Amino acid sequence: MVAEAPAAPASRRRGPVDPRMWRYSRSARGHLVLTVTLSLVVAAAVIVSAVMIGTVLAGVITDPDARSVAHWSGELTVLAAAVAVRVTATWLQSRFAHRSASRVIGELRAEVLAAATDLAPRDLDPRRDETATVLTRGIEGLRAYLTGYLPALLLAVTVTPLTLLVIMVTDLTSAVIVVITLPLIPIFMILIGLLTRGKAAASLRTMTALSAQLLDLLAGLPTLRALGRERGPQDRVRTLGDEHRRTTMSSLRIAFLSSMVLELLATLSVALIAVSIGLRLVFGEMALQAGVIALVLAPEVYLPLRTVGAQFHAAEDGMAAADKAFGVLDGRADARPPGGAPVPAGVxxxxxxxxxxxxxxxxxxxxxxxxxxxxxxxxxxxxxxxxxxxxxxxxxxxxxxxxxxxxxxxxxxxxxxxxxxxxxxxxxxxxxxxxxxxxxxxxxxxxxxxxxxxxxxxxxxxxxxxxxxxxxxxxxxxxxxxxxxxxxxxxxxxxxxxxxxxxxxxxxxxxxxxxxxxxxxxxxxxxxxxxxxxxxxxxxxxxxxxxxxxxxxxxxxxxxxx
Structure with missing residues (x-):
């Protein structure tokens, strides 16, 4: 038996990074610090690589006496080191992201289970099926959020502004084009988000109803068979399954279309920068080194935002389930503190x-x-x-x-x-x-x-x-x-x-x-x-x-x- 804790309604999500996750999971806090650190390392490696590529390529093209490997040994060494650092940081990020995701999911699952057992029976009964779905399958969707969406989001707030700053120092015209075209990606992401709003919640509701229906059917199957009604609920189960399939496929179609839109926007934006750089190089209005650096960095400005858009839909199901889980955990805040008076004798x-x-x-x-x-x-x-x-x-x-x-x-x-x-x-x-x-x-x-x-x-x-x-x-x-x-x-x-x-x-x-x-x-x-x-x-x-x-x-x- 457990102490009573009145339930609180699930609060609404607060932006792409819900602060309640860091409050309820120690591993999530460590994962966030590590991801931020590695994102800064990746940003530095990207910038160093672009500068070295621009320096070596411009020097080889413009200076006939500097076309030997020995002449650029220092720059090539730095370039190789930057590439190695970027690959290592990306690998570490992926490796520890999966480990951290498993720990975070385990901690949240344990927290939610403990909080659910603290609820009074009449508070737990209305959300029993939903909580069971969240604990078993729903919260597992957080893995995509922690391993894909969150790292991409942190890259977007580190790599994108830093590379844009370097482009601005190197070539102001290219930076202006980036500043004009870059907001198109989040604008379309918002529009797509508005279009898909409620899809993940609808999918979770359907999955909850389907799971509850199947569990009730399996529990009562001996009785149904004794009454000759074992095939009676099959139409309802089939309807719920079809509804879940339609909701999932609808979300997938929108996810694929949104990825295509974001890729198209990023490709056109980089093409505008490339055409601008090419024309100015032809007319001698800019240095080759600056043009190469700006051209190498241009895709890196858009890449994190494209990745965020691509990972958003994969993480939505997990965050919808996590929001339900946080609702249970928030309700534990008013739980009766441990301890109390000893039990007296009497009636x-x-x-x-x-x-x-x-x-x-x-x-x-x-x-x-x-x-x-x-x-x-x-x-x-x-x-x-x-x-x-x-x-x-x-x-x-x-x-x-x-x-x-x-x-x-x-x-x-x-x-x-x-x-x-x-x-x-x-x-x-x-x-x-x-x-x-x-x-x-x-x-x-x-x-x-x-x-x-x-x-x-x-x-x-x-x-x-x-x-x-x-x-x-x-x-x-x-x-x-x-x-x-x-x-x-x-x-x-x-x-x-x-x-x-x-x-x-x-x-x-x-x-x-x-x-x-x-x-x-x-x-x-x-x-x-x-x-x-x-x-x-x-x-x-x-x-x-x-x-x-x-x-x-x-x-x-x-x-x-x-």
Missing amino acids: VALRRVGMRSRSGWAPRGLDLILAPGKVTALTGPNGAGKSSAVQVILGLAEPDEGSAQVGGTDIRDLDPQLWWKSVAWLPQHPVLVPGTLRENLELTGPVDADPRRVDSVCAATGFDDVLRESPNGWDTVVGAGGIGLSLGQRQRLALTRTLLTEASVVLLDEPTAHLDAESEARVLAAIRALAESGAAVLLVGHRASVLAAADSVVTVAAEVPA
């Missing part, structure tokens, strides 16, 4: 508790007392707020009205870890994980009970029959969600796990679901024995037999506005 009391729901209040004005040694039943129609009341007692949700107290201390003021050690909870849908029956028995903590007590509880829940039928007893392996066991057997295992607890407060939500009358009677007798040992027991249920086993019955009521 658990809900006083005039109300919880807002989508259709009003569920529950509203609930008064409930859980006393040691007593069994209290909580009943009411579906949707009245019984499970919400249990979450309030657990500290997983805060009431919108009223208070929940233990021995006179508000549950919100308790140390959550200490409180959860004092509470045993059987949810309506018990959690079973892949592993052995013994591992599932000890899922909520090691079972140190006397083996005779374990056997007694197993006999009370009817799980001893399951163990006798299992080939390896407690070492029998089950799948996710208890696959390999029937619904009744899963319920008995979860009941056994709960009734073996040493907790002082026991919350049982529909404990006898999927059990026959004889098994139900044995379980209720075991619950009564647990209460007589000093535990405060809450039963949530509808059956008359369950309510009859309680010392007192509280009816939950919802309030729906007229």
Whole structure:
């Protein structure tokens, strides 16, 4: 169990480099520093290479006595070193970018998972499928952002202005042409961005819906097959798949067209500079060295911006998923700080508790007392707020009205870890994980009970029959969600796990679901024995037999506005 943290809506992206990434990932900060440093090294290598090429080429053409390799050995050495430095810096950037991307994705995934588990159940439920998609496939798209888009963006803010400055010093006319044509590329990038706005978000939504539909279909496939309806949802799945394919192909078409537009603009701009330099060289209006340097540097001015445009679409899916992830992380800012008051002895009391729901209040004005040694039943129609009341007692949700107290201390003021050690909870849908029956028995903590007590509880829940039928007893392996066991057997295992607890407060939500009358009677007798040992027991249920086993019955009521 985890502490509650109210969710916050995902905030909007803040420019091409979202500062939240550097706040939530230490590796991202290191990656940014390394990328900036290597971008400056590449910029310096590009400028040195252009100057050396212009110097050597102009000298060889204009000076017949300087056409030997030995005459230009110094310049050629510098040129080779600059090329080697550029290649090495580019290689290092690519190598460490992939490593850093893996670390950043791993850190963000761990942060989001921890933040998601901190959310209150009613805050997590609406975004469960979206968060699962982000954690599994969506956030992996950040790799293209970190390895392609971010380095290209940093090159655009280092190489482009520095090379433009060198062109301006070397040939002012060429610099003027660059200044006039260069803004065309970001302008068209903005126009294309406006055209594709929402494509990545739409793709993520479709993928989320498709994943949720497939998971629900696979989980319910045995039931659908038993009813002869296993092919019923195929049209819906096919529709979602086709929608995802159309959205993806639409994004790819625009990405290809935008790359073509940017390449065409850059090619025409460099051609204008080349024609200008050629005409002025013909009429003797500029030096050959300056013309060669300006011509070599001209493509380097446009290259980073073209690369940014080409990488933008590849990174959009990842940034859309990251934006959802940051929304979960931002919601953790208001989480309750660790620690708190120790758990006092006494009754658990809900006083005039109300919880807002989508259709009003569920529950509203609930008064409930859980006393040691007593069994209290909580009943009411579906949707009245019984499970919400249990979450309030657990500290997983805060009431919108009223208070929940233990021995006179508000549950919100308790140390959550200490409180959860004092509470045993059987949810309506018990959690079973892949592993052995013994591992599932000890899922909520090691079972140190006397083996005779374990056997007694197993006999009370009817799980001893399951163990006798299992080939390896407690070492029998089950799948996710208890696959390999029937619904009744899963319920008995979860009941056994709960009734073996040493907790002082026991919350049982529909404990006898999927059990026959004889098994139900044995379980209720075991619950009564647990209460007589000093535990405060809450039963949530509808059956008359369950309510009859309680010392007192509280009816939950919802309030729906007229």
